[in-house]
Amino acid sequence: MIAERYLISTVLGVIFGVTTRFIMLRSDYRQYPGYPHGYITHLSLGFIASVLGGLAVPILVEKELPAIAFMSLAATQFRDIREIERKTLINLDQTNLVPRGPDYIEGIARVFESRNYLVMLTALIVSGTHYFTSFAVSMPVGAAALWISYSLMRGRVIGDIATVRPGEIxxxxxxxxxxxxxxxxxxxxxxxxxxxxxxxxxxxEPHDDNARATLANNGQRMAIAHDAVTQLGIYKDVDTAEFTPVLRRDLDTGRIAMIILPLETDLECLLTAVRQVPVLESSLSRPLQSRAGHGAAD
Amino acid sequence: MDTSIKKLILAVILQDPELVRGGGAPVFIARDRIEQDRIATYLARITEGVVHDLENGVYILVKH
Structure with a gap:
């Protein structure tokens, strides 16, 4: 009877964990498109992560010390995911007409790693709730954990920190x-x-000083150019360096301007694409949080 | 991205040889503006560089 309860807890944890990974995989599409084998890799890793999360409660309750040791060992494997993602993307970036840039790649790699930890956590919460309470309670808790993971992973976009408008060339x-x-x-x-x-x-046009500092980051600018190009195409080849999208900063106001020659010269779509570019973790800057930065802002 | 020296003047294209002194980059002398443009275009395509205008009749070809 006890064993059955463990089994159900674990299975529930795994189901919710894999669902979390699957839902988060969908939003990966723009960042990391078109590799069916990549999906399989990440789904299987998500499965392993959720098994680890789902098994944690029964193992702890039974005080299975060797199992705990093995579990912590297995959990460390997920650190390598960041390394794998980074290597793959850096290699692929070399042949891109408009590269993603190292900051964007680092951001993607970090996201892939942390998603597995979120999966583990979701599985742990669901199996724990089921074990200590009941099936009926674990369902809404699982749904809430799923929703929280999903909203945690979305992050901010350029449209949140800056006004994006057309500029005359x-x-x-x-x-x-x-x-x-x-x-x-x-x-x-x-x-x-x-x-x-x-x-x-x-x-x-950055909304405030924090946004101004974020947009000044070169990696963030490369990410904007790359995302715009992936979505609208680029009128450029290797021997026409003049047509590379360029982003420059107005030193006086901190405004950023971009010139791009997309294949689809649709201005509205371009503005939408730029607004949807994620704000990179590595470029995120908050001078307003410091006393000096806040005092200097007027 | 292949490893290369960046921000380097690869060539100078002009009509009046008096305008440029010194070495480093080869100097291409054109007979007229049309030829200057044509040489600049060919060299830009071949070297994957960008042609800049110094606004005194001198074009420089730069690898970015």
Whole structure:
């Protein structure tokens, strides 16, 4: 009877754990698209994580010390996931026309690692609730844990910290500008014509000093260019370096402007794509939380 | 991303050879503006660099 109770607790934990992983896999799509084998890898790792989480309560209750030792050993394996993800993505990034950049890759790798811990936690909560209370109680608790994991993993996007609006592109002699922000000097007439015909300008106005510091990060800017390109395509090849999307900063106001030559010259879609770019953990900066930073802001 | 020296002047393309002194990058002398543009385009495509205009008739080709 006791054994049966353990079994049900564990199985419930595993079911909720795998469901959590599956739900979070869906939002991975844009960050890490198109690898069916990647999905299988992550689902199986999610399964292992949820088994570990689901087994934790019965093991602790039975005081199975060897099992506890093995479990903690198994849990450390998940540290390698970050390393695996980072290596794969860095290798793939080298052949990208518009690379993701190291900050974005680090962010993705960290997310993949922490998702497994969330899975473990969900499984632990569900199996624990079932063991100590009842099936009826564990269901809503499991659903709540699932929802919390899901909302925890969503993170903030550029649209939350900055106003994203169109910016007008123009040339002054050979110099390319978006509004008053200087981009680069381009000599060739043909290149200038193409940029005027196909180029789109976007301006990002940070809401506050925290957002300004975040947007100043170069990794964050690479992520914005990469995400815009993945969604709208890019009018560029390896031998036309002029058409690489560029993001430049207005030193006076901290505004960021971007010039991009998408294949689909749809401004509204471009603005949406930029608004949906995740704010990278590594670029997140909060000068307003410090006394000096808060005092300096006016 | 292959390993390469960045921000390097690969070539100078101009019509008046008096405007540039010193060595480092090869200097291509063009007969007129059209030829200057054409040479710049070819070199940019071949080297995957970007042509910048110094606004005194001198173009430089830079690897970014």
């Amino acid at each position: 123009h040339f002054e002699g050979p110099n390319l500008f978006v509004e008053n922000i200087h981009f680069m000097n381009l000599a060739r007439e043909e290149v200038r014509r193409t940029i005027m015909e196909r180029g789109l300008g976007v301006v990002l």
